[in-house]
Amino acid sequence: MKDILIIGAGPAGLTAAIYAGRAGMDALVIEKLFAGGQIANTHLLENYPGFPDGISGQDFAEAMRKQAEKFGAEFVSAEITKLDLSGDIKKIYAGEKCFEGKTVILAGGAIPRKLGIEGEEDFIGMGISFCATCDGMFFRGRDVAVIGGGDTALGDAVYLSNICRKVYVIHRRDQFRASKVVVDQAKAKENVEFIMDSVPERFLGGFDFEGVELLNKKTGEKTTLEVQGCFLAVGYLPDTAYMEGIALDKSGYIIAGEDTKTNIPGVFAAGDIRTKRLRQVVTAAADGAVAADEAAAYIESTKISF
Ligand code: NAP
Numbered sequence: 387m388k389d390i391l392i393i394g395a396g397p398a399g400l401t402a403a404i405y406a407g408r409a410g411m412d413a414l415v416i417e418k419l420f421a422g423g424q425i426a427n428t429h430l431l432e433n434y435p436g437f438p439d440g441i442s443g444q445d446f447a448e449a450m451r452k453q454a455e456k457f458g459a460e461f462v463s464a465e466i467t468k469l470d471l472s473g474d475i476k477k478i479y480a481g482e483k484c485f486e487g488k489t490v491i492l493a494g495g496a497i498p499r500k501l502g503i504e505g506e507e508d509f510i511g512m513g514i515s516f517c518a519t520c521d522g523m524f525f526r527g528r529d530v531a532v533i534g535g536g537d538t539a540l541g542d543a544v545y546l547s548n549i550c551r552k553v554y555v556i557h558r559r560d561q562f563r564a565s566k567v568v569v570d571q572a573k574a575k576e577n578v579e580f581i582m583d584s585v586p587e588r589f590l591g592g593f594d595f596e597g598v599e600l601l602n603k604k605t606g607e608k609t610t611l612e613v614q615g616c617f618l619a620v621g622y623l624p625d626t627a628y629m630e631g632i633a634l635d636k637s638g639y640i641i642a643g644e645d646t647k648t649n650i651p652g653v654f655a656a657g658d659i660r661t662k663r664l665r666q667v668v669t670a671a672a673d674g675a676v677a678a679d680e681a682a683a684y685i686e687s688t689k690i691s692f
Contacts (some may be wrong), residue, residue, distance in 0.1 A: 391487035396423025398657025399493035400450040401674030407457025410683040421493045429519040489681040493656045496622030505589030513595020518542035525615040534619035540564040547575040587668025646677040
């Protein structure tokens with residue numbers, strides 16, 4: 387049995403693993419695919435303190451993982467199917483496999499939101515992507531669209547403008563949610579064009595992806611945009627669907643305060659998965675440190691004999 391089971395290997399989970407190891411705790415990080423979480427999809431992380439020139443999300447995640455391993459954290463790749471957190475010994479199931487721990491840190495982050503419109507499911511991975519850093523190169527010299535108006539969408543547009551011939555940014559309002567610095571970077575690119583007040587209505591194509599039909603919400607006009615690729619950057623949803631017994635808010639985020647404590651003793655929530663105002667790498671990392679410290683304190687103070 388492990389002292390701390392950590393679900394998720396994004397900045398929150400990896401920081402928790404570093405702090406757990408340094409506190410002498412035996413930690414196992416359970417990751418779905420690879421280290422990094424959302425950050426692995428970020429081509430340039432520009433606002434994490436200590437990197438004045440920015441750092442690629444993949445390099446950042448890899449460095450954090452190495453640091454966690456240095457302090458003794460173990461990693462396993464598994465898709466979690468069920469949690470049993472009700473007893474003193476916490477159990478995490480991945481199919482037939484069961485991991486046991488004295489405490490659990492839930493740091494699974496969030497998954498990309500879909501639009502839920504016609505054609506979307508048909509073309510995911512065949513023209514529609516959620517990750518510009520991963521898939522941008524497939525569209526070298528082609529025309530692409532980015533849907534969304536947040537930091538991810540505008541950052542993706544800047545990244546793709548250096549690879550693609552033309553990048554259309556489609557946003558449903560006339561104001562961007564993204565920070566000014568990244569909006570200005572995108573506006574400075576000659577091959578980035580903004581289509582405002584517009585939403586995608588359906589994706590088009592037969593065998594190949596051909597583009598997207600747009601509705602201008604102000605004028606009611608419908609147009610067809612011919613592009614070979616489309617990047618969806620319309621936000622994230624917390625990855626909490628399988629979490630029975632954990633108190634969630636109405637949007638599905640785990641209810642936990644700055645101390646990362648959930649409604650179940652010995653179970654903590656860190657990073658984007660918990661209720662919080664500012665979801666950033668730096669706040670996720672801070673949560674990870676707090677959660678590991680709280681988990682260690684719980685093990686020290688509990689009267690349970692494991
Ligand atoms: P976000 O901030 O939630 O933005 C999602 C965007 O998608 C919004 O502009 C939203 O429009 C739009 N949208 C949502 N649902 C839509 C729908 N059904 N149809 C059309 N448009 C829709 O998500 P994000 O950009 O992925 O950022 C997530 C968090 O990560 C944020 O806190 C962000 O600051 C952070 N982040 C930071 C960095 C960085 O610092 N380097 C990079 C990436 C992300 P509205 O604006 O109208 O709501």
